[in-house]
Amino acid sequence: QKEVEQDPGPLSVPEGAIVSLNCTYSNSAFQYFMWYRQYSRKGPELLMYTYSSGNKEDGRFTAQVDKSSKYISLFIRDSQPSDSATYLCAMSSRDDKIIFGKGTRLHILP
Amino acid sequence: SAVISQKPSRDICQRGTSLTIQCQVDSQVTMMFWYRQQPGQSLTLIATANQGSEATYESGFVIDKFPISRPNLTFSTLTVSNMSPEDSSIYLCSVAPNSNQPQHFGDGTRLSIL
Numbered sequence: 001q002k003e004v005e006q007d008p009g010p011l012s013v014p015e016g017a018i019v020s021l022n023c024t025y026s027n028s029a030f031q032y033f034m035w036y037r038q039y040s041r042k043g044p045e046l047l048m049y050t051y052s053s054g055n056k057e058d059g060r061f062t063a064q065v066d067k068s069s070k071y072i073s074l075f076i077r078d079s080q081p082s083d084s085a086t087y088l089c090a091m092s093s094r095d096d097k098i099i100f101g102k103g104t105r106l107h108i109l110p
Numbered sequence: 111s112a113v114i115s116q117k118p119s120r121d122i123c124q125r126g127t128s129l130t131i132q133c134q135v136d137s138q139v140t141m142m143f144w145y146r147q148q149p150g151q152s153l154t155l156i157a158t159a160n161q162g163s164e165a166t167y168e169s170g171f172v173i174d175k176f177p178i179s180r181p182n183l184t185f186s187t188l189t190v191s192n193m194s195p196e197d198s199s200i201y202l203c204s205v206a207p208n209s210n211q212p213q214h215f216g217d218g219t220r221l222s223i224l
Contacts, residue, residue, distance in 0.1 A: 008150070034212055043202055043215035044153070046111070088152070094210045096141060097168075100152040 003027050006089055006101030014109050019076040023089035023101045026070065030091040030099075033065050035074045038086045038103065047087075048074065079108045112137050114216035116203055122222045123193055130189045131219045133203030138183035141206040143213060144176070148199045156201075159186040193223045 006023045036044035048063040064073040086103040113136040142159040157165040165178035204213040
């Protein structure tokens with residue numbers, strides 16, 4: 001079993017829809033959780049990070065962590081074509097080593 | 111967050127040659143890292159660049175192949191030595207202001223080996 005599992009997609013949704021992106025993990029030592037957005041030919045851009053279970057909201061983005069189920073999600077409300085990118089989940093056990101998912105390619109259809 | 115500049119942004123190299131990639135940050139940071147991102151794969155950590163001491167390499171990566179320098183708190187280099195087509199990849203630098211803080215990435219160096 002891989003440490004972090006993420007569906008690669010592609011995921012296509014119409015503009016304005018709510019997007020749900022998910023990752024599961026197996027290492028219970030992971031203590032902080034991140035979501036990165038990566039546009040083509042660019043580096044990953046940090047979107048959200050959280051240290052605790054529950055929800056964290058930032059504008060149209062909500063990160064959700066369920067440590068008991070080892071499951072994290074990123075929700076995007078009112079999706080826009082500019083949200084089309086690859087979204088990478090990432091997590092760390094406080095040893096500065098981040099484990100990344102493979103990324104989900106998201107397409108928002110105008 | 112810090113502004114991270116990587117050079118070159120891309121290159122095409124001949125088999126058996128070496129290339130040095132530079133990473134410059136606009137502020138002092140404690141932590142600097144080098145990653146590899148291959149098509150369809152997740153980011154893989156190559157090494158942690160330690161200022162004033164030898165880099166810490168992850169399993170599967172060795173200093174002779176990927177020598178790293180970190181002369182100060184704003185600059186690091188990664189050299190890909192004796193390149194083969196299997197080294198074709200995107201190489202990314204990341205930084206964190208201190209230990210156990212989220213990392214921020216440069217735009218990467220796209221490397222192709224002929």
